[in-house]
Amino acid sequence: MVGPLKAVENGYFRAFNFSGRASRSEFWWFAAYYALVTLLLALDLAKGGTLLIWFWLLNIIPNLSMTIRRLHDIGRSGLWFFISFAPIVGPIILLIFYVLPSEPHRNSWGDPENGGGARPKDRFSGRSAQSGYAALMRIPEAGQAHSEEFEEARRQEIHEYYRRRVLGQNG
Incomplete structure (x- = not known):
């Protein structure tokens, strides 16, 4: 979710x-500011x-681009902006579009940049941050279990890594 300062x-x-x-x-934060x-x-x-x-006058372009990007976020073309010129029903339809939730997945206009209902992505692997952490920690897949010895060895490995890399102790 984007805060008010980031939105402006x-x-x-x-x-x-x-x-x-x-x-x-x-x-909506930008609209509230405006x-x-x-x-x-x-x-x-x-x-x-x-x-x-x-x-x-100075805010015509920022408002228009924000509106078009909002329409893109729900999977609509920016040309839907022109429906606002239809008397009475046009602005109502546009308002309904503004309150619709973001498409949670990639659409024609890109990934949901500011959340958009999706988990944060690791920009290098295309996987979620949680799956990268699970791979780092060697967390077993569902239904698999690690032995007690493996768990203890892994704890010791993490402890040593922390001691050397974070605390800077080489001894």
Whole structure:
């Protein structure tokens, strides 16, 4: 799950990236930030200021890219954005798309970058981090058991590794 600061950061630093995916939390944190700033700048507009107008103009591209990446995250083309121009039903359909859960697997626009319902992947092997740890620890497959001697030897091996590599003791 993406936090509010990371969502705003992604919104601006990935503003011109119309490919890829934006998780539900990333999208909604960015939307909350946008709504809050709009509300605060509306006070300036009431006094005759133009900050809100500039904010809207400067955020057209980041909002559009975030919306398109959110649509990609649920497996829809970014062209679905244009349904928002259909009176009454268009924005409702788009809102429904915004609240749908992320596709948990890789789709046409890539892997779920920010969670998206999937486990974290080891970028080198394509397996989950847990399976890599299990291989490192030589955890037996389901239904298999290790002998007591093997378990003790493995504990000693890990202890020695920790002592040498982490604590820096070579003796």
